[in-house]
Amino acid sequence: MKQRSLIRSVCLAIGITGILGIHTYAETIEDLENRESELQNERADVQQNIEEAKTEVNQVLTELEELNQELEQLNETLEANQRTMDETEEKVDRTEDEVEQLEEEIQQIEKDIEIRREIIQERLVSYHRNGGDIAYIEVILGSKNMGQFISRSNAVKKIMDSDKQLILEQQEDKATVKKKQNKVLSKLQELQDMQTELRGMITLIEDQKVAAKEKRKSLKDKQSELLALQDELQLQDSELASMQQQVKNKIAQKESEQRSETVVLASHQSSDNNEGSSVVQASKSKSSKKQQTKSAPKANGNVSTAINAGYAHLGTPYQWGGKTTAGFDCSGFIHWAFKQAGISVPGSTAGLSSVGTKIPYSQAQPGDLVFFNTYKTNGHIGIYLGNGKFIGSQNSTGLAVADMTHGYWKSKFAGHVRRVR
Template identity: 55%
Template sequence: MTSATFLSILIGGALIGTSIHAETIDDLEDRKSKIADERQEIKSNLSEAESEMADLLIELEELNQEIEQLREASEKNQEQLDETEAKIDITQEDIDELQEEIDIIEKRIELRLDILKERLSSYQKQGGSINYMEVVLGSKNFGEFISRTAAVNKIMESDRHLMESHQEDKQEVEEKQSKVQSKLSELEEMKVELEGMITLIADQKEQAESKKEEMKDKQTDLIALQEELKMKDSDLASLESNIRGEIAAKEREQRAQARAVASETNNSSNGNIVTVSSKTSEDKSSSIGNSQSGKKTSGSYSSAIQAGYQVMGTPYVWGGKTPSGFDCSGFLSWAFAQAGKSIPSSTAALQSVGTKVSYSNAQPGDLVFFNTYKTNGHIGIYLGGGKFLGAQNSTGVAVADMTSGYWAEKFAGHVRRVN
């Protein structure tokens, strides 16, 4: 993208004021060609900026869609996280209930352990080495044998069932604990994963939002650049128009000179004598200026006033410095150039030209300043009698009254005399 600095340098060269020495038509044509090239360069840069803006808008739309998708994903993950936390709570309740069951089973186990301990204790008291055959063979008769055999079988069966129940209860406790713990672990892992996913999405969304802000800033810069390019193109177009006007004026002047030469040649060949008018239009303009002022013209710049009268009605053009169009400072620079005096063509530079004088001592040809959009924002040539000649943005080059109304309000007494 062409930078604003480069464009400022580019345009600055084109907007340099018209030099004091007269330019030929070829010079003007050359300037017009250069300005046309510069305008073409600006239009190319403007086209690039517009293309970049179009790409940026597409990227912004895609980014907005991405942000919306991230928002939806975050909401869904949050819902799943809420559900998982609810399941964890339910599972924890199941664990609490299971713990009650485990407590009951463990009490049964403890009871069986007590019974087994008593059995072992009784067995040890009897010597600890009585086996099944000794119990049976120690019978006194067959009836006692049957009774002892049955008793031993019952004891052995009871102990067997006791041990089996004991093992089953222990296994049941372990299975239930394992199942619930497994479910709880699974839910906890899911919770951690969901929390991590939500954090990741939040980071991605934050990055996308940050990128969106950067793109908006870039969009603002592009809009500003486009406006600047359009303004500079407009300024160049105005300058180009001024140069065309100068070329047309010089062509008219050349044609008039050619006709005058042809007429003089024709009169000479016929033996006629050419006489000169007793008073030129310039002398008339001078008499008009002096009759308005009633004062002596400052320095030798009555011809600057006379030149100004000759272009009255010229339209106001910002940056204009030729009879095709003037702004206030450009008009003064041109008028004084006609009197052979070079002065700047900007209000900022003109406010320090020459010598400052009081308004009570002002003479025709002095510079008068007005505080319009800024201090010393407008300038004109003083004519005397409270009148001044200047390029006004509403009427073009015209005479205005500075003793009442708008200009009286804007005049703060700043007057300078060109040395």
């Protein structure tokens, strides 16, 4: 009996050790549940970022609509002001012509006044015997009789009154034209002031149009960036959802294994009369442990192993100089991933930028290294996955899959691709 009890105890110990040994190097259900919770939280953050990006896109669209209306109004105002400017220029031209005509009219009146004075002088001279200048009184006193005196006096008076009236009329005409000229000059000044003001308004509107167009370009660029960000976030959410499902499947598998292990333990405890069977069962459990250990994924030198190594660790935070699953920087992740495949590569972007063979992007295949000119030439690196996607450790997202066909990464990719194998 003592020997049987000892055998049974050994068998139980072997069975328990085998079961525990299986979990020594594997994740527990609690670990997986924690990982699932983390993934759910990450998805919630990503989905919130997606909604925020959508909100920003809508705000940008609203601003663009308002800006287009503003540009349309500016164009209408500019056209109206330009029409007013054209009309004002025509008025200025007509007014300048009018001022010129009035100036010529004044000059003509001044000539007429001067001619009138010469006529008066000639009339006076006609009363002088020798053609010299005499005064009107001498013409009258030169009369030979009373009749001639009266006749000459009347003639002189008529001449004086006529000449005086003519000169007065001409002076009045000159004053009238001068007044009209001043009025026209005042109108011309107003028109010229209006021209100056209109030119200033047109310049201001043109400046406003330039500023509005620049703002519209900036908003459209922002819209493109936000849409690209939405795409990247949607991709990230899909990857997280896939990872979350994988973790759920692992949890279900672990729970199934635990139920099977519980059945095995119960079988051991009820086999007091069948020690030999217990030994065989323990041996099978031990053999099963070895088989599971052998079936664990190992680096086999295949690049596909390096490609797939990172998927189980998506979301690992970015850490400068990091080369472990606790945290990666971009080159540290490459070094770690290829190490899982049994391939030794440098751990810096400088070293990786000359590893293997440089190939054109058109020939890029999954597993090739792609470089980006960020803060410096070849400042960032990732593993190409095909279809314009790559996996790498980024400052903003940590270890993640990103799209290099548009947005930020497209702008930083200069075509540098290297093949390690």
